[in-house]
Amino acid sequence: MTQIGSAGNQGPGIRSDCFAALKMKKSGGIKIVLKSKVDALYKNSIRDLAQQILDFYKVEHAELEIIDRGAIELVLAARIEAAVKKCIKSEDEFLLDMIPENQTSTSKDHRRRSRLYLPGNSPKLMLNAGIHQPDAVILDLEDSVAPEKKAEARLMVRNALRGLNFYGTERMVRINQLPAGLEDLEYVVPHHVNLILLPKCEKADQVRTVDEKITQVLTDSSLEYPVYIMPIIESALGVVNAYQIASASDRVAALAIGLEDYTADLGAQRTREGRESFYARNQLVNAAKAAGVQAIDSVFSDVADMDALREVVLEAKSLGFDGMGCIHPRQINVIHETFAPTDAQIEKAKKIVLAFDEASEKGLGVVSLGSKMIDPPVVIRAQNTITIALETGLIQENWKENDHE
Amino acid sequence: MAPKYVKNAVGRMIPEKINGKPVIPFMGVHKYITDGKRYAPPLPSSANYPKDGNKQVKDLKTALKEAGIKDGMTISTHHHFRNGDLIANQIFQAASEMGLKDLIWFPSASFPCHEPIVEYLKDGTIHHIEGSMNGPLGRFASQGNMRGAGVLRSHGGRYQAVQDGEVVIDIAVIAAPTADPFGNANGLTGESACGLLGFALADSQYAHKVIVVTDNLVPFPCIPWQIQGNYVDYVVEVDQIGIPERIISGTTRITRSPDRLYIAELTAKFCDEVGIIKEGFSFQAGAGGTSLAIGNYFGEIMREKGIKGRFARGGSNQYLVDMLEEGLIDYILDGQTFDLAGVQSMRENPHHVNTSPFTSYNYHGKGNFAGIVDVVILGATEVDVNFNANVVTHSDGLLLHGIGGWQNCLFSKTVILPIPLFRDRIPIIRDEVTTVCGPGELIDVIVTERGIAINPRRKDLLEKTAKSKLPIMTIEELKAEGERICGVPEPVKLGDKVIAAIKWVDGTVIDVVYQVIE
Numbered sequence: 014m015t016q017i018g019s020a021g022n023q024g025p026g027i028r029s030d031c032f033a034a035l036k037m038k039k040s041g042g043i044k045i046v047l048k049s050k051v052d053a054l055y056k057n058s059i060r061d062l063a064q065q066i067l068d069f070y071k072v073e074h075a076e077l078e079i080i081d082r083g084a085i086e087l088v089l090a091a092r093i094e095a096a097v098k099k100c101i102k103s104e105d106e107f108l109l110d111m112i113p114e115n116q117t118s119t120s121k122d123h124r125r126r127s128r129l130y131l132p133g134n135s136p137k138l139m140l141n142a143g144i145h146q147p148d149a150v151i152l153d154l155e156d157s158v159a160p161e162k163k164a165e166a167r168l169m170v171r172n173a174l175r176g177l178n179f180y181g182t183e184r185m186v187r188i189n190q191l192p193a194g195l196e197d198l199e200y201v202v203p204h205h206v207n208l209i210l211l212p213k214c215e216k217a218d219q220v221r222t223v224d225e226k227i228t229q230v231l232t233d234s235s236l237e238y239p240v241y242i243m244p245i246i247e248s249a250l251g252v253v254n255a256y257q258i259a260s261a262s263d264r265v266a267a268l269a270i271g272l273e274d275y276t277a278d279l280g281a282q283r284t285r286e287g288r289e290s291f292y293a294r295n296q297l298v299n300a301a302k303a304a305g306v307q308a309i310d311s312v313f314s315d316v317a318d319m320d321a322l323r324e325v326v327l328e329a330k331s332l333g334f335d336g337m338g339c340i341h342p343r344q345i346n347v348i349h350e351t352f353a354p355t356d357a358q359i360e361k362a363k364k365i366v367l368a369f370d371e372a373s374e375k376g377l378g379v380v381s382l383g384s385k386m387i388d389p390p391v392v393i394r395a396q397n398t399i400t401i402a403l404e405t406g407l408i409q410e411n412w413k414e415n416d417h418e
Numbered sequence: 419m420a421p422k423y424v425k426n427a428v429g430r431m432i433p434e435k436i437n438g439k440p441v442i443p444f445m446g447v448h449k450y451i452t453d454g455k456r457y458a459p460p461l462p463s464s465a466n467y468p469k470d471g472n473k474q475v476k477d478l479k480t481a482l483k484e485a486g487i488k489d490g491m492t493i494s495t496h497h498h499f500r501n502g503d504l505i506a507n508q509i510f511q512a513a514s515e516m517g518l519k520d521l522i523w524f525p526s527a528s529f530p531c532h533e534p535i536v537e538y539l540k541d542g543t544i545h546h547i548e549g550s551m552n553g554p555l556g557r558f559a560s561q562g563n564m565r566g567a568g569v570l571r572s573h574g575g576r577y578q579a580v581q582d583g584e585v586v587i588d589i590a591v592i593a594a595p596t597a598d599p600f601g602n603a604n605g606l607t608g609e610s611a612c613g614l615l616g617f618a619l620a621d622s623q624y625a626h627k628v629i630v631v632t633d634n635l636v637p638f639p640c641i642p643w644q645i646q647g648n649y650v651d652y653v654v655e656v657d658q659i660g661i662p663e664r665i666i667s668g669t670t671r672i673t674r675s676p677d678r679l680y681i682a683e684l685t686a687k688f689c690d691e692v693g694i695i696k697e698g699f700s701f702q703a704g705a706g707g708t709s710l711a712i713g714n715y716f717g718e719i720m721r722e723k724g725i726k727g728r729f730a731r732g733g734s735n736q737y738l739v740d741m742l743e744e745g746l747i748d749y750i751l752d753g754q755t756f757d758l759a760g761v762q763s764m765r766e767n768p769h770h771v772n773t774s775p776f777t778s779y780n781y782h783g784k785g786n787f788a789g790i791v792d793v794v795i796l797g798a799t800e801v802d803v804n805f806n807a808n809v810v811t812h813s814d815g816l817l818l819h820g821i822g823g824w825q826n827c828l829f830s831k832t833v834i835l836p837i838p839l840f841r842d843r844i845p846i847i848r849d850e851v852t853t854v855c856g857p858g859e860l861i862d863v864i865v866t867e868r869g870i871a872i873n874p875r876r877k878d879l880l881e882k883t884a885k886s887k888l889p890i891m892t893i894e895e896l897k898a899e900g901e902r903i904c905g906v907p908e909p910v911k912l913g914d915k916v917i918a919a920i921k922w923v924d925g926t927v928i929d930v931v932y933q934v935i936e
Contacts, residue, residue: 028842029842029843050842051814051842051843051844052814053813053814053815053908053910054813054814054843054844054907054908054910055843055905055907055908056908057908058905058908082842083841083842083843083844084843085843085903085904085905086905140903141676141677141680141867144677144680144867144868145676145680178903341676342676342677342680343676343679406887
């Protein structure tokens with residue numbers, strides 16, 4: 014352990030974040046030097062929080078410098094804790110209250126059309142992520158976090174899981190590749206994460222290891238809620254093993270593909286047409302569906318080109334994918350609109366649902382439309398289509414009344 | 419002796435005198451009715467002016483001398499060159515060289531390029547500023563360093579103050595992109611083209627002496643004459659009056675921030691849902707990134723529904739010009755142009771019309787345009803739970819922005835403030851705003867990324883959105899949500915010294931700004 018530790022970000026362009034530097038001393042008590050953009054409105058509460066954290070870790074003699082660019086409390090706390098933990102060894106966690114909105118669970122077949130990547134060490138991007146209403150947010154500990162920032166990002170992500178309102182979106186965390194990712198789990202699983210993304214997954218064993226670790230962390234913390242796994246297939250070997258991976262654990266809710274790494278692994282260029290990954294995408298969808306889980310496509314990286322994104326989503330949808338990643342909030346609506354059922358699909362679904370209602374009223378075991386018998390899975394799919402159409406505002410709540418007229 | 423304070427109609431304590439002159443506290447919207455006559459400048463005789471119409475003098479300093487500049491005079495400038503203005507600083511440099519003291523600067527607005535003025539405030543050349551104080555000037559004033567109190571007025575309020583004689587302009591210096599030796603001038607052509615010169619109109623008509631400064635002197639006649647040479651005493655030719663790239667702001671692009679786009683889209687959806695966007699409607703959306711995005715979303719809705727608007731109020735720019743040319747609106751009524759597309763359109767398109775604070779905003783006119791506009795989109799630094807809003811100071815008390823046309827626009831049929839619920843950690847909705855610039859009774863809707871609050875006075879809007887899927891909340895709920903994220907701000911301790919007065923559109927004082935303690 015060193016005598017000086019720092020965490021967070023500073024410099025021009027940094028907002029809603031802070032930088033904390035702790036210098037341990039032998040004597041002289043605590044000195045807090047605060048330079049805050051919001052000094053006039055929050056200087057006392059920032060100082061109080063800092064003092065509280067230093068007391069919590071029993072730091073008695075030190076100088077703490079905080080350069081604050083308008084960070085909210087949970088960001089300040091994560092930075093100060095990270096700075097302290099660079100100076101002293103402690104397993105203790107300084108936890109702020111957990112908001113009730115973030116104590117919700119999702120289901121295995123939760124809708125996952127869009128999932129918005131948020132760099133795990135960039136609180137500014139997290140603050141408003143929920144208002145854009147992706148189906149899920151991904152707090153990323155892997156590629157978007159520099160190696161020397163991994164430790165502080167864990168605390169940032171943990172605090173965000175506890176205290177940042179994502180307005181009902183599913184809360185996912187992408188952990189690091191194993192084995193480092195296993196340690197990440199200790200920081201996120203006890204804080205009501207809904208789903209863990211496991212990057213560069215190549216073998217079923219990796220999924221089982223993660224599954225066991227999740228179970229262990231939950232048990233150790235006496236917690237009981239579902240935590241799902243979404244393995245990301247990013248290599249040729251992963252594609253070959255896709256079915257085994259998808260069926261390795263009950264926790265697996267979806268299989269995702271990461272095409273940047275996959276094409277690199279192939280030694281091919283990633284093209285817009287995506288012919289080089291056509292096999293892999295088909296294989297992944299097939300494996301996922303065989304295992305009864307969702308298939309999720311890669312991200313589209315040109316955030317300015319909405320027309321191209323629409324084409325890519327349309328193709329993904331036609332291949333059987335259930336969702337896509339996004340790296341910018343502007344992509345969310347395009348993805349939702351494109352994954353939404355078409356007018357023809359909605360009309361067909363309406364007829365089936367009405368026929369089902371009628372059959373149920375009459376106590377009939379068999380649903381039929383005209384001369385055709387309708388199988389139960391078709392009814393379920395039609396009901397899902399209607400639910401999505403309702404949620405996306407494509408039909409009104411009272412559509413049945415209008416349709417009977 | 420401690421100044422006496424009285425409470426005005428928005429509950430703010432107003433000193434009886436500011437800069438030694440008695441002031442009238444704000445009495446409520448449309449409550450202060452004055453009589454009497456318009457102020458009139460001295461009557462000129464054309465016999466005293468060159469028969470050949472050539473009013474040229476060799477430089478600005480000579481013009482100021484001939485205009486009879488002396489200690490304590492009020493000197494006015496306008497802000498059509500925005501952050502590219504080169505003339506205001508030169509005026510006070512010349513005045514300082516002449517050893518003049520205690521001048522009052524009366525700009526229609528100031529910009530960061532006017533930072534050198536700080537030196538002339540320090541050396542006593544300028545006593546105080548009556549106009550907006552942005553950036554460095556605002557900071558200087560906020561720290562209590564200006565000898566007199568600043569007086570901030572809206573664009574309309576500036577016209578009003580000149581017309582009722584509250585401000586007597588001794589010398590107006592009008593920087594003009596094109597002018598002739600007689601003093602006719604316009605903003606349409608020349609290196610420093612800025613579109614129009616509406617903010618200098620009152621100055622030309624009411625100042626005792628008027629100096630036109632140009633870097634594009636053309637032989638008589640300068641056509642069109644937005645400023646009439648018949649009001650002008652002297653004409654000065656200089657190498658450069660402004661920096662073109664700063665006159666034409668490069669920042670007026672649609673925001674790329676997803677959060678701001680979201681607020682813009684929500685605002686447009688709201689307007690659509692309550693029926694504001696209808697055939698023949700009118701709007702004013704300003705030139706900020708969010709406002710531009712709202713105009714863009716308006717355009718999408720209009721296209722989709724086949725709706726045509728009657729007019730849009732400028733500040734104009736490429737986006738508004740595109741809407742005009744596409745036929746989405748019949749007219750642009752423009753107070754200032756923000757880019758070259760706006761300048762060109764004003765020059766060439768008869769449906770792109772220049773306006774002035776007189777036509778648009780003036781309290782002493784027989785009506786003005788502001789109330790005719792169906793919906794106006796404005797900004798604010800803070801809003802309180804009674805919908806009073808602040809546009810000049812930040813929550814830490816620093817005076818950093820001017821009023822512009824903001825107060826005047828509040829008379830539109832529906833006033834919407836799309837603002838983020840918090841900026842960095844600073845919540846926008848407060849129990850009390852630091853400075854009241856606009857009374858809550860004129861502010862109808864606050865749109866934030868986390869919800870929309872409708873002023874309870876607007877029962878019609880509340881009814882229209884009763885069954886809406888839009889996130890309608892009370893302003894108290896919005897405030898609570900902001901404070902839940904940011905924490906409850908600590909009270910800010912400000913000094914006792916009044917550093918600026920905020921005038922209402924009728925000339926009464928709606929609030930004062932206090933010195934900050936740093």
